[in-house]
Amino acid sequence: MTTSWADFASAAPAHAALVRKRFGAHRHHVLATLRADGSPRVTGLEADISGGELWLGMMPGSRKALDLRRDPRFALHANPGAGTEMEDGDVRVAGRAVEVTDPGTLARYADAAPEGERPEVFHLFRADLTEVVRTYLVLPDMCLDVWRPGAPLRTLRRGNDDAPAREDP
Template identity: 65%
Template sequence: MTHSWADFRAAEPDFAAVVRARFERFRHHVLATLRADGSPRLTGLEGDFRADELWLGMMYGSRKALDLRRDPRFSLHANPGAGDGTEGGDVRVSGRAVEVTDADGLARYAADSPESHAPGRFHLFRAELTEVVRVHVEDPYLVFEVWHPGKRLRTVRRTDEDSTLYEEA
């Protein structure tokens, strides 16, 4: 089961706002795709929120685009920033990338791009979400927030001293 960004935002508006803000702190993020042999490929990507959707745009013919055409599964990890935990935690969205191939849809996307970033020929994918995860520190806890389509947001807290997981209902 997958959901659009709009579906996710409707189901969990506060969590969606935190996740989007975390992605919007930086422009460049890390995209994971699957190569033809099944091994992972990690590449940089600028995720883009427009019209209540998460878009993945990439250079025409790029390996990551060809990966997604063959197998649409992906994960997008928000740029970790300084890596010291002050950026709002780690955020990742996973799901299926649905390619936009109609000329009108591609033209609308390009026309809405800032002039300095207007793409030439490009691939465009709309993110359909299967999982959204945020991991952050709330001293003394490491907090895991996990959302799956059709399920409630799950929050789990863990301490360094105790490997027991404390799940909120």
């Protein structure tokens, strides 16, 4: 079973709106992939949420694309921006990248690029979501909204003491 951005947005609309807003605040984000030896690779990426999907477009032959071809697991962290206050929280998405090779889909993706930025040759992956997390503060607690396919949105709270995180009822 695969889980698209549209599936996530349908299951947790308010959470999806906040996550999308954070990704929309900046153009560049941070993608984590796995190298052949299992160590992490962290690189910049422009992610696109459109047509009910989270798309990951990459230059041809890029290391991150080759990583995803070999092992599709990834994490995508939204750019936190320059300020220290993140009123909409800190967000990340994890999942599996599914390479898109259909010529029609590739052409539509390229045609939707801004003027002067249309890629000629590129790798395109569609995200199969496995987890979406938003971290934010409700003083004195740090809160995590965690969504996984097939499960309801959970909110975990952790105080500044050594107690384990507790789940909101």
